[in-house]
Amino acid sequence: MRETSGSGQACWHIQITGMVQGVGFRPYLYRLAQDYGLLGWVLNDGEGVELEVQGPRAALAGFLEALPREKPPLAQIHGLTKQERPPGTFTRFEIRASVLHSRPQVLIPPDLAICPQCREEVLAAGERYHHYPFTNCTYCGPRFTVVKGLPYDRVRTSMAAFEMCPECAADYRNPLHRRFHAQPTACSRCGPQVTLLDREGVPLSGHWEERFSVLLRAGKIFAVKGIGGFHLVCSALNQEAVQRLRQAKKRPFRPLAVMAKDVATVKKYCRVSPLERETLLGPAAPIVILETKPGAVPENLAPRQKTLGVMLPYSPLHILLFTAETDLLVMTSGNARGLPIVKDNEEALRDLSPFADYFLVHNREIVNRCDDSVVRVIQGGVHFYRRSRGYVPAPVALTLDTEADVLGCGGEMKNTFCLIQGRNAFLSQHLGDMTYLEGLENYRRALRHLQGLLQIAPRIIGYDLHPQYSVTPLVRGLFEGPDETEGEAEGNKNVKREGGIQRSGGIKKEGGIKGSGGIKRNEQVPVRFFAVQHHHAHLASAMADNALEGEVIGAILDGTGYGTDGTLWGFEILSGGYRSFTRQVHLAPVPLPGGERAVLNPWLTATAYLLTYLGEEGKSLAERCFPGREKDVAQVARMLEHEVNAPGASGAGRLFDAAAALLGICLTSTYDGQAAMELGELARVSLSAGGFSSAAALGPGEPASDRVDDTWQEYRVGQCVSGESASYPFGLRDGILEADGLLRGILRDRQAGFAVRKIAVKFHRSVAQMVLAGVKEAFRHTGLRRVVLSGGVWQNPLLLDLALELLSANGFTVYTHRSVPANDGGLSLGQAVAAYHMWLSEQS
């Protein structure tokens, strides 16, 4: 017991909100109360944790002081209130049963990677946990993916199906045990089990681990059921297996994510900075994009990239997949192109049999599918490429405190939605592509589920201005109809992608979740819809992500988004705030021949650029740049001339496409953003040549150790060789940026025999200069000095680096995304915050 001095008894009632359930908070309080010799009780309720402690005042003060300081690593305290109570007749400190409330305010933790203690138990000899794939404790294990409702108790998870054995039950009830109230706790005697199936669904005889390792070595491909869904798995070092997987998935070039046995293994293949190491080992265990060591990994894992997306085993099952021979596995999400990740066993046997030879399944239901998260460390900061497993549904904290609940619908690709209640913005897991019915149905379910868990009934809804985004009619069907539970527009289900022009909001009937008492502050608010322009949403997202108020300049470099003038935007220097914006500067639009087809064929965009800026000369240049496609060039010319399916677009992504095609780097794209990624990678590697040589000194044979890679050195902009420092000229008149100078420059340099990688660098510098020029112009009109960067193109680390340097050097304060992705995965946050402010300004 801790020493405290002083006298006088008191009783305090304490209420704690935040991430305080499912993270070992009650046993922690139990132990702390014991430490200070206090009596009373603690319980979980719908708002968080509630406790009463009684004892000497000095001990109480010591307890309260230690409480936030010594809390469990994963717990987050958002609020703590204390009230004096008349002393009770307590004889001990006890943990009482959870109290159900109509309206939970507690936060559900995200899924947590296996903790070191559990890992040890799985690998150690023993009986209950030895090689048991579902070992977990209060500090680790599945949460969001198994939870059906709140409070977070076993009966409201998919673990309810498994009755605890006497030992597990005893640990679960023992306040001093690591598994005290660990809701998904299980052991080999009582918990879920793994089965290895063939394609017909017939179980293989023998122990699954042995069979698995033999088949893995034989180059087989597996569909493995994990935490948030299925992965397609094969040995990453077996090029044949990888190639077979690529062929089946029709993904010739897209980088495949891998899982490495441990950190030492990661270092065998990649360079790892201290922050990257910390991120890999953190409780979220995301895929981290790392620089590969030259020659260390097979080329076909990430063709044309010097990086690799790597994660560590985050569940005991994953640990057991590795063998002495195979320390690197391909772990790509188990889905067909454009469809949600598969989560159920039958679904896997049906939908993944074109890809997988065997199926490693288990009998714990995945309640919420959840893809792996993807991050990259740039300039000493962790940037999200995809925020999903390990982070969702933890909220992003806002500076505002909303009076009514808000929904941001998200975009058409890389979709997430965002629910805001009070100060918390809950972004959904990655829901991805909304092109197909399956994606939309997944969206509907995920939205209903999170709404139910958090008891959020949105009244203010922000959606993209694009008249054909598929989620808009779906959300309207859910929230504006008389029966909002199941009656979404029948007709919309029938045909793939039927949009229809959306009305802008009008006063609608009351919607929201039925039952559960409703939400007082929401009750008077009719459901209102607000269209938010795509790049305004990006701006608002970046502002909210950085807790900014007032007005800023937004440099939004994106693929394409629907503009207020009906054309496609995407290279925008905006000024404004949450409520409204002004388009200060933008790239001149160029027609995209075939619309979406041009996005898949960068050479078409390049041809359109040439034809638009250089006319007849451009035509012959295009014919020279793309030999064998002369006839197609002529057709493109006719499409432009007759305006046949050639919508004007000003996307920065398309400018990168055009440059990549003109340089012969990528003429057709086999995955989203391929051309821009390959162009960016070529330039980045060209600039970081110095960095590479130091890595090469390590060599692939370097003894794998767990020490921090001290040879790590991030490349700096200043390191570039001369000749690359120049940039191409461009025009800026009346707020319109013209890229014809870039085009001519690239073609001239190419003809002069300048190395492609150097042209690529020069191109990046030019784009950064265009951004600077646009920002300066916006500054001239507004006097604003704060600049937010948003849009998918900012995931290009070199461009980000160059622009940060240029803008800072010119006196601007620059903000990049921190908690949500710069791409459309962060769009919903901006939509929600913008819609809320539009609503607010209507109220006044």
Add this chain to the structure above:
Amino acid sequence: LAHGDGGILTHELIKGVFQKYLTAPELLALTDAALLPGAGTIALTTDSFVVNPLFFPGGDIGKLAVAGTVNDLAVSGSKPKYLTAGFILEEGLDLALLERAVASMAATAESCGISLVAGDTKVVERGKGDGIYINTTGIGFKDENASLGYERIEPGDKILLNGGIGEHGVAVLAERAGFTFDQTILSDCAPLNTLITPLLETFGPAVKFMRDPTRGGLATTAKEIALASGRDLWLEETAIPVRAEVRGATEFLGLDPLYLANEGKCILITAASMADEIVVSSAVFRQGKGAP
């Protein structure tokens, strides 16, 4: 072209061009309205035709103006009988073009047994029209073998289609913009009553519903059917016929054949048990194969 004002010139136009081809006795009577013998339920439809270019592979505005209206009558379960035509001509139009279009109208009307019985002509200033606009109004009599209706569509029914989609849309687009593809794509523009009337004779009430997927294509029409009937329609993408040359052209142009216009296609909905029989008995539907 100065035929716009002045009775004499109009008269010459009528005599010289229209009456040369359009010879129904009801029309030749040159009365203000046609008196039409017939009994039973009358079907009436009207449509205006604006197409650029006026002549395209597989058809022209004249053929389109007849087939479009005839098809609307046919898919609503009636036998096309009488047609009226209103022309809006642009000053300066080459008379030879007009003549070709009218001749084509006549030939199409003849081929499907509809009589063109009334007409009108106006001339607008140069630059105020695309050469020729045609409005046609069609009258038909309900086919006693037909009992069609949205309400007859039931779960499990099959959707049949009489051939490849998107041909008209691509043919017109290609001609307008001067696209050249390895193989010329012909518009499917054709009257459907010659297919539908015998079909209804054989199968009668087994045919539950029909629509012609014109503007907006198969997808848009399917959506309209779904909304009106309150039923989900499932179109299996791989079962929908698209000619290879249409597929190639739409891929290049970045267009979706599901959303391109057809002018000689019929969506037919029938009970699953009757689907095979209809497909087998009809040469045309055999080509189109059934979409489950």
